[in-house]
Amino acid sequence: MRVRIRHEITQRFEPGSRNLSVTVRLTPRSHEGQFIQRWTLDLDSDCRLHPQEDAFGNICHAFSVEGPTDHVTVVAEGEVETFDTTGIVRGSVEPFPPALYMRETTLTHPVASLIAFADAAVKGVPEDPLTRLHALMVRAHETLTEVDPTGSTMPLSAEAVLEAKSACAGGIAHVFIGAARHLGIPARHISGYLALDDEGAARHWAEAYVPKIGWIAFDPGRNVCATENYVRLAVGLDAFGVAPMRSTGFECRESVCAEDGRTPPRMAQAQSQGQN
Amino acid sequence: MRQAFDEMSSTDGHVRPAYETLKQWLGGVPQDVLNHRRKEAEYIFRRIGITFAVYGEQNAQERLIPFDIVPRILTKDEWGRLSTGLEQRVKALNMYIRDVYSKREILKAGIVPEDLVYKNPAFRPEMNGQRVPHDLYVHIAGIDIVRTDPDTFYVLEDNARTPSGVSYMLENREIMLRLFPELFSMHKVAPVENYADDLLATLRSLSPQSGHEPNVVILTPGIYNSAYYEHSFLADKLGVDLVEGRDLFVKDGIVFMRTTEGPKRVDVIYRRLDDDFLDPLAFRPDSVLGVPGLMSAYQAGNVTLTNAVGTGVADDKAVYSYMPDIIRFYLGEEPLLPNVPTWRCREADHLKYVLEHLPELVVKEVHGSGGYGMLVGPTADKAQIEKFREKLIADPANFIAQPTLALSTCPTLVEKGIAPRHVDLRPFILSGSDKVRIVPGGLTRVAMKEGSLVVNSSQGGGTKDTWVLDA
Numbered sequence: 107m108r109v110r111i112r113h114e115i116t117q118r119f120e121p122g123s124r125n126l127s128v129t130v131r132l133t134p135r136s137h138e139g140q141f142i143q144r145w146t147l148d149l150d151s152d153c154r155l156h157p158q159e160d161a162f163g164n165i166c167h168a169f170s171v172e173g174p175t176d177h178v179t180v181v182a183e184g185e186v187e188t189f190d191t192t193g194i195v196r197g198s199v200e201p202f203p204p205a206l207y208m209r210e211t212t213l214t215h216p217v218a219s220l221i222a223f224a225d226a227a228v229k230g231v232p233e234d235p236l237t238r239l240h241a242l243m244v245r246a247h248e249t250l251t252e253v254d255p256t257g258s259t260m261p262l263s264a265e266a267v268l269e270a271k272s273a274c275a276g277g278i279a280h281v282f283i284g285a286a287r288h289l290g291i292p293a294r295h296i297s298g299y300l301a302l303d304d305e306g307a308a309r310h311w312a313e314a315y316v317p318k319i320g321w322i323a324f325d326p327g328r329n330v331c332a333t334e335n336y337v338r339l340a341v342g343l344d345a346f347g348v349a350p351m352r353s354t355g356f357e358c359r360e361s362v363c364a365e366d367g368r369t370p371p372r373m374a375q376a377q378s379q380g381q382n
Numbered sequence: 383m384r385q386a387f388d389e390m391s392s393t394d395g396h397v398r399p400a401y402e403t404l405k406q407w408l409g410g411v412p413q414d415v416l417n418h419r420r421k422e423a424e425y426i427f428r429r430i431g432i433t434f435a436v437y438g439e440q441n442a443q444e445r446l447i448p449f450d451i452v453p454r455i456l457t458k459d460e461w462g463r464l465s466t467g468l469e470q471r472v473k474a475l476n477m478y479i480r481d482v483y484s485k486r487e488i489l490k491a492g493i494v495p496e497d498l499v500y501k502n503p504a505f506r507p508e509m510n511g512q513r514v515p516h517d518l519y520v521h522i523a524g525i526d527i528v529r530t531d532p533d534t535f536y537v538l539e540d541n542a543r544t545p546s547g548v549s550y551m552l553e554n555r556e557i558m559l560r561l562f563p564e565l566f567s568m569h570k571v572a573p574v575e576n577y578a579d580d581l582l583a584t585l586r587s588l589s590p591q592s593g594h595e596p597n598v599v600i601l602t603p604g605i606y607n608s609a610y611y612e613h614s615f616l617a618d619k620l621g622v623d624l625v626e627g628r629d630l631f632v633k634d635g636i637v638f639m640r641t642t643e644g645p646k647r648v649d650v651i652y653r654r655l656d657d658d659f660l661d662p663l664a665f666r667p668d669s670v671l672g673v674p675g676l677m678s679a680y681q682a683g684n685v686t687l688t689n690a691v692g693t694g695v696a697d698d699k700a701v702y703s704y705m706p707d708i709i710r711f712y713l714g715e716e717p718l719l720p721n722v723p724t725w726r727c728r729e730a731d732h733l734k735y736v737l738e739h740l741p742e743l744v745v746k747e748v749h750g751s752g753g754y755g756m757l758v759g760p761t762a763d764k765a766q767i768e769k770f771r772e773k774l775i776a777d778p779a780n781f782i783a784q785p786t787l788a789l790s791t792c793p794t795l796v797e798k799g800i801a802p803r804h805v806d807l808r809p810f811i812l813s814g815s816d817k818v819r820i821v822p823g824g825l826t827r828v829a830m831k832e833g834s835l836v837v838n839s840s841q842g843g844g845t846k847d848t849w850v851l852d853a
Contacts, residue, residue, distance in 0.1 A: 125631040125638075127675025129663045156635050158681055161510040168678035170633045201510055206500045209507075343507070352663040354674045 107334045108143075108367030109186045109301045113308065116179040117355040124173035128353040131340045132182040133157075133165040134298070138189070138197040140337055145184030151175065162347065163199035164340040180351065185367050186337050193331025195313060195321040195338070204315040207292035213263040213344040214284035220264050223249075224285035235291050235316045239324060242285055247329035250278050261310060261345045275327035276310030276345045282326040283344065286314050296323065297348035298339040299364035306364030310345060311336070337364065386788040387531045388802045389454065398532075400455045400851060401793075403568050408452070408793070408800060416795055419561050420451050426557055432549070432611055447550065448844030453558060453565070454792045454805060454826045461572075461850040464527065464535055464809070465820050467718035470709065472523045472811045472818065475542055477712040479519040479696050483509045493707050502701075503749065504543075504694025506657060508664055512681060515590040516815040519690035522581070522652075524548075527719070527807045527824075529790040536722045536787070538806060540705070542689060542697035544654050547825045547845075548810050549612040552577060552619070554825075554847040570852040572822035578619035580812055580819040585620075587814035588686045589649040596649040599623045599639060601630070603655050603671045613654050627655070632675030635682040650686045657691050699782045700726060700748045722787060728779040736783040737774065740767050743783045744835075745774065758835060760786050789835055792846065794828055804829045806837050807848065822850035 119126060136142050147155060147167060155167040171178055210216060227245035228238045251272035255261070261276030264284040273281075279295055286293035292315040300309040311325035311332065323332035332338075342348040351358065387393055390401040397405050427446055456464075481488050482505070488494050499505055524545025526538040555574050559566060582598065589596035602613035604626055617624035629640055630648065638645035653660065659669040664677035679685050695701070701708075703724040709717045725732040725743075736743060745757040757770040774781055791802035809824030826846040827837035837843040 125633055127632045127663060127678070129675070129678060154634055156678065156682065158678065161507040161512075166678075168635065168675060170631075170675060172633070202507070203496075203500075205496045206507065208497065209501055209505075346667070352667065354662055 107188050107301075109188055109299065109306075109335075109337050110363075110365055110367035111182070111184055111186065111299050111301075111306075111337065112363045113182045113299075113350070114179065114361045115181075115351045116177055116359045117351060117353050118177050118357040118359075119175065119353075119355040121176040122174040123176065123355075126171045126173060126175070126178065126353060126355075127168070128171065128178055128180075128351065129166055129168045130180055130182075130351050131160070131164050131166050131297075131348060132180065132350050133167070134184075134186060134337060134339045135163070135165060135199060136197075137195060137338070139191040139195060139332075139334075140189070141187040143185040143187055145182070145186075148181040148183070150179040159199075161201060162341045163201050164342075164348075178353065178355070188334040188337060190334040193323045193333075194319060195323055195332075198321070198338075198341075204292040204321075207294045207315065207343065208287050208290075209343055210287070211344045211346070213261070213346065214280050214287065215263070215265065216284055216288045217265045219268045220281065220284045221288055223268055223281065224288045227285065228289060235314075236319070236322075238289060239286060239291065239314050239316070239322070242282060242289075243324045243326045243329060246278055246282050246285075246326035250281065250326075252278060252327040260349070274310070275325070278327045279310050279312040279325075280344060282312045282324060283314075286312070291315065294321075295342050295344045295348055296338055296340070297342075297345075297350065299337040299362065301335050301337070301364040301366060303366070306362070308350075308360065308362040308364075309336075310348070313341070386802070386804065387529070387790045388792070389529070389790050389805075390793045391802075392532070400457045404453070404455065404565070405793075407565065407568065413799055416451065420449075420795060423449050423451055423557050423561060426560070427553070430553070432553055432615075447839045448830055448842075449554060449557070450794050450803075450828055450830075450844050450846045451558070451561065452793050452795055452800065453847045453849045454807075455569075455849045455851060456823070457851050458572075460535075461822055463718070465822075467535070468525055468809055468811050468820060469818050470713065470715065470718050471525060471537065471540070471705070472520060472813055474705070474709040474712050475520050475523065475540060475696050476518055476813065478708050479542075479690070479693055480517055481712070482695055483512060483692065488708065488711055491711065493711050494701070494704050498700055498704075499695060502695050502698065504657075504692065504698060506692030506695070508677065509690070509692040513683070514690045515588060515683065515686045518588065518813055518815065519693050520696070521584060521588060521688045521690075521813050523689075523811045523813070524808045524824075525811060527809065528722070528787060529805075529807075530787055531790075535719055537702075537705070537719050538722060539699070540697040540702060541808075542693040543656070544689065545808070545810065546609045546612055546654075547808055547827075548577065549615040550845050551810070551821075551823065551825045551848070552615075554845055558847045569849065572850040572852045574821045574823055577810070577821045578616070580821060581616070582620045582622070583816075584812040584814035584819060585650050585652055585688060587816045588688060590683055590686055591649060597639070597647060598650045598652065599625045599630075599648055601625055601627065601651050601653040601655055601673075603659065607654070609654065616652075622652075627670070627672045630673045630676075632673060632679045635679050635684050637673070637676065637679050637685045648685060650688060652688045657694065660687075660691065698748050699724075699746055699750075700728065700779075703782060722784045725783040727774060727781040727783060732783075733774075733778045736781075737771065740771060742786060744786050745770060745781055745783045748780050748782060758786065761833075761835075786835070792826070792828065794830070794846075796830070796832075801832070803832070804835050804837065805846065823848035
């Protein structure tokens with residue numbers, strides 16, 4: 107499938123801000139399931155982009171805006187050819203062995219409720235990690251309601267999600283990741299895009315590591331393993347690590363459009379905004 | 383517990399040669415003169431303003447670290463052995479950190495368990511594959527040393543993040559010179575005043591660029607930090623700028639300092655700020671103490687951070703227990719300074735032993751410091767031990783245990799006169815791109831309470847001037 111993507115982020119700063127530093131993580135990389143046909147980053151200010159690869163193999167760009175200004179806008183745009191790999195991710199850049207993805211983070215910390223959730227999900231399920239991961243995904247999907255991300259761009263921690271019983275896709279992914287790690291399965295957080303027939307949006311999901319197979323993408327929010335509708339953007343330990351833009355401003359406005367590239371552009375925009 | 387080794391009187395009561403002159407002198411000085419000098423020392427300390435804050439206490443800003451006027455003496459020979467051992471240890475620490483963030487040979491060799499690195503909160507994935515200027519990570523190390531007999535010095539702890547206390551080492555000497563000039567004329571004491579020059583030379587040698595005079599700054603979290611005095615003291619001694627995060631900014635991968643004459647490029651940052659707060663774009667997003675974009679400048683190789691980011695992966699107490707193997711692995715040498723035997727509670731058989739022997743052991747948190755969260759078995763009561771046992775069973779990987787060592791004692795001025803008190807020693811090791819520099823001595827900490835083994839200043843420990851005799 108050919109997916110056309112346009113991702114615009116505007117961050118607001120105090121009026122008259124000078125010498126602002128910004129890091130963006132907005133450039134996908136190719137792997138066996140996706141091939142980047144073309145990709146561009148556009149800024150509304152006059153500055154130089156410094157490309158870097160972060161520790162997890164994501165392509166980042168750091169830049170500084172001299173100002174004075176009250177906002178910075180970045181537009182990432184491109185086309186990606188995707189293939190259905192039944193969720194299996196091969197050929198990705200892997201600077202770390204899977205063992206690293208057993209780390210605990212603030213957002214995926216194994217609190218009592220998360221441990222109870224994980225243990226209940228795999229009760230009576232055979233030891234096999236793949237079966238357990240599917241059981242975990244089903245359980246997360248059944249007990250947690252997915253809501254559209256509003257108010258905050260940073261998904262909730264696993265603990266908060268379990269308490270609220272509902273969260274955006276990223277929050278549900280935190281629960282899945284934390285639970286998988288508790289069960290001894292390396293798991294990580296993925297940011298990217300989901301292009302469906304009628305809508306397209308930014309999305310977060312999870313990947314878990316199964317020996318002999320490799321990394322497999324699970325989207326517990328939708329209860330599927332990633333298909334050709336998914337475009338993978340960045341990898342991290344949790345949502346912090348894959349944040350598309352990091353800076354010191356206060357308000358962040360995002361608009362994302364991901365659509366089937368074989369149809370003429372509609373550019374219907376899905377809007378989201380929030381505090382950063 | 384057996385009788386501790388006293389550095390002046392040994393265990394059998396005869397005076398050790400290094401202390402002969404001092405003992406004679408102490409014998410000839412009336413007690414009230416000593417008391418008077420001690421008061422004078424305290425007065426000077428208060429006037430200079432060397433105070434420190436104990437977090438979570440009222441009137442914290444006003445606390446003085448007790449200073450003991452009786453110096454601790456090491457011979458040239460003892461110091462020689464110590465400093466070679468320290469140099470070896472710091473070299474291995476640097477090689478270990480470099481390896482952990484690059485090829486990870488030591489994990490492949492199965493010497494250090496993987497999860498001790500990967501699951502270590504002090505491990506910074508951001509540093510993976512990141513070369514730092516001159517391949518040095520720990521530029522300023524503080525290695526805590528304890529002694530149990532005339533020949534055995536143990537390493538008690540490695541401090542590879544931002545070891546503090548060096549200002550006390552320097553101030554203690556200055557005060558001793560003022561109060562007891564006659565003692566210095568009787569002994570040939572190696573100077574420590576050159577520490578500031580050594581530190582500046584080390585920091586300059588670490589600059590990522592050659593060709594111009596490097597601009598060195600000290601980055602402090604600000605006046606509310608417990609070690610703020612030391613930050614300003616060092617900036618003053620080194621003649622460099624003391625900055626806070628908001629004084630710096632990053633432009634196109636280069637760090638600049640805001641000055642009245644416009645932006646000035648910064649090459650080396652001696653940061654006294656924890657990793658977590660360094661850069662809100664890379665670590666804690668709520669940090670206002672750091673410099674946005676600093677990590678990207680660091681990753682571009684345009685600035686040196688001292689110490690490097692992520693050095694904590696080498697200095698927690700669980701990694702400590704592997705240090706002898708780490709030294710053998712990288713250097714092919716036997717460690718010159720032994721470790722205190724350590725039980726890792728993360729291992730089942732070690733945990734079993736520890737739980738059976740709690741009343742005789744010292745149990746510490748892996749990431750603890752400042753003497754908080756530890757159990758000193760022999761001095762704890764039953765209830766404390768039982769409470770600690772529960773904590774230990776709940777999270778064994780978070781603890782290590784060590785035998786209660788009979789730390790050496792030094793003569794110390796207390797209410798009743800001169801009496802032995804337990805001491806340790808923190809020498810500071812500076813690793814530059816040109817050479818390793820260690821000023822003779824270091825900071826001697828002393829447990830002022832009789833029988834106490836806890837020397838941490840946050841727990842009422844004091845300090846002493848440390849003399850290394852030149853001849």
